[in-house]
Amino acid sequence: MxxxxxxxxxxxxxxxxxxxxxxxxxxxxxxxxxxxxxxxxxxxxxxxxxxxxxxxxxxxxxxxxxxxxxxxxxxxxxxxxxxxxxxxxxxxxxxxxxxxxxxxxxxxxxxxxxxxxxxxxxxVHLNPIYSRALNLLGDIGSPYWFMAGFGRHPPSWGEHTFFSRGGGGPLFDLGVYEVSLLTFLLGPAMRVTAMGRISISELDLIDDEYLNHHLPESVSKNVWEIIASAPRTRRIKVEVEDNIMVLMEMVRGTVGVVISNYVTPREFSRPSRAEIYGSNGFIDIPVHSSRNPVISGAVKTRDGVKPISVDGASLGLTEHNGWFSWDYYExxxxxxxxxxxxxxxxxxNIYWGAHVSEILIKSIESIRSGRSMDITLRF
Ligand SMILES: NC(=O)c1ccc[n+]([C@@H]2O[C@H](COP(=O)([O-])OP(=O)(O)OC[C@H]3O[C@@H](n4cnc5c(N)ncnc54)[C@H](O)[C@@H]3O)[C@@H](O)[C@H]2O)c1
CATH class of the missing domain: 3.40.50.720 (NAD(P)-binding Rossmann-like Domain)
Known part of the structure; x- marks a missing residue:
């Protein structure tokens, strides 16, 4: 305290x-x-x-x-x-x-x-999963390419927060996690090219009045239970691209894609992960998962291929209700x-946060202008 x-x-x-x-x-x-x-x-x-x-x-x-x-x-x-x-x-x-x-x-x-x-x-710098991934990166040789992303259903609240044209959307909300991790592991980005569209143009959300009264019940109740049982009575228009792919080129030469969307049905959500492939192997890192995260992958050895598997216990995560997790907020x-x-x-520090924001902002600019954008801020 x-x-x-x-x-x-x-x-x-x-x-x-x-x-x-x-x-x-x-x-x-x-x-x-x-x-x-x-x-x-x-x-x-x-x-x-x-x-x-x-x-x-x-x-x-x-x-x-x-x-x-x-x-x-x-x-x-x-x-x-x-x-x-x-x-x-x-x-x-x-x-x-x-x-x-x-x-x-x-x-x-x-x-x-x-x-x-x-x-x-x-x-990301405080996260033990990412620190271990940084150590493992040395084993996979020169990192050539990556594929990262998170596809999920849209939030059922926060019309302005998530769906407004000026600053909503899955890239600022979700893609930020993969972009943050990738810059932490691979260093700064130098260029982005992106594509995106509004795939679901209207949604039914929980009314604000309902949340005003029920959110404070979180003092004794799980917020996700409050949200799951709330009626969705407010129809809104989605103003911002909800289905986005960003190609990124890093200063040190790795290239890859970050996928972010709110259009994947709950039943088929793609968990947030980042796969990085190098000259000697690959690692697959859980980015924003809450339960039992495992870093997996494989590397070439003289005798063949050796799997990588690092679970929550060996990452030193806290066990709660029978599963391991990392709470970045706390x-x-x-x-x-x-x-x-x-x-x-x-x-x-703020310079790293600014670099990540520049990548996201210029990706949206790239979608809307059809051009590749250089990233200029460094950390
Ligand atoms: N919900 C999550 O699980 C989650 C997780 C990680 C990050 N975030 C981020 O946290 C932020 C908030 O997300 P949220 O889900 O809590 O959204 P939310 O829409 O539930 O909450 C935003 C709150 O800000 C208030 N607000 C808006 N303008 C204001 C102003 N000018 N002054 C004071 N209050 C104002 C709104 O009334 C609302 O209560 C977003 O940036 C989101 O990306 C949310």
Whole structure:
């Protein structure tokens, strides 16, 4: 437990499911903020925050905060980081850091000037599965190509968060995990070319009113159970490409594809994985799986082919209810609060988060312009 006063902006699904419980475990939940007044108030009541707000600037001015957790829609992250940094607050921001290049530049300049600590999710650097994959990469020789991706059904909530043209869609939401891992393992990207389309143009979502009242039940109930049993009464139009493929060329020469979509039926979801093939073998890494992750693969030896199989127990993951898992949200909260108390820089740093965002933003630009795009930021 750290003596760090925390504020949450965006009291939606991930706040209730992951960050608020972790903040309660490791820090002090001082204030919460959501533009939906009833959601902010109910969240404060059930989770025991001292105050609640409906405007971030109001919270930054009035609540006594050391750190702000930015859990709003993807196209709002950059503005909220800028506002929090200007007020001298440390920051955890959910992915992506920004959804436009202008905002990305402004975020970096503001954070550099403010000298605050910023952790950009997902915190791949803290993940024991990815660290082991980095070690195994040496065994597969020169990494020539990769194939990564996650195909799933669309979320049933968050019209603006997931389906708005300015910053929604599966690439910012899901592809970010594979892109983050690939840059962690293979170094920066130098070029992207992407294709995408809207394959499912209308969807029925859970009404906001329903979530305002039922999400705070997460204090004693699993969020996914609340969502699974909710009626879907609100028809929306999907504004952003929901079916995307990105070709990436890395600075060090590896080429590959990242697939991200919201159009794969639940029954056939493709789990989030990254396969990397090298001159001497391959590894297959679970990217965003929650239960019993196993790194698999094979390498050539003098006697033939030796399989690779590293399970949750040998990765040192925590066992819970009979399965091993890694909770990146909890690890990030603990790490950031530790860094604030010990005055250390958190991992990953903002330059890595900015590089990942540039890849995502330029992939969307590539879809809409039909051109390949160079990636210029480095970490
Ligand atoms: N849901 C998940 O499991 C999950 C997992 C990983 C990452 N994320 C990321 O977390 C972020 C939030 O996702 P979510 O599923 O919680 O979405 P959500 O739509 O449930 O929550 C977003 C919340 O932000 C609030 N909000 C919007 N604009 C605001 C503003 N200007 N000021 C204050 N509050 C505002 C909304 O009212 C809503 O309550 C997204 O970036 C998403 O990609 C979500």
């Amino acid at each position: 750290f003596d760090v006063r925390c504020g949450i902006v965006g009291c939606g699904v991930v706040a209730h499911n992951k960050y608020i419980p972790a903040v309660k475990r490791y820090g002090i939940l001082e204030a919460v903020c959501d533009i939906r007044e009833v959601r902010a108030r109910r969240t404060a009541e059930v989770w025991g925050a001292r105050s609640y707000f409906t405007d971030l600037i109001d919270m930054l001015e009035k609540a006594d905060l050391d750190v702000v957790f930015i859990l709003t829609g993807m196209d709002m992250h950059a503005d909220h980081v800028i506002e929090a940094a200007r007020m001298g607050k440390h920051i955890l921001v959910q992915k992506p850091l920004a959804t436009s290049l202008d905002k990305l530049r402004e975020v970096i300049e503001t954070v550099e000037r403010a000298k605050v600590k910023v952790l950009v999710e997902p915190s 690890a990030s909260v603990k790490h950031l609060l530790e860094c604030i108390v010990e005055d250390r820089e958190p991992l990953p």
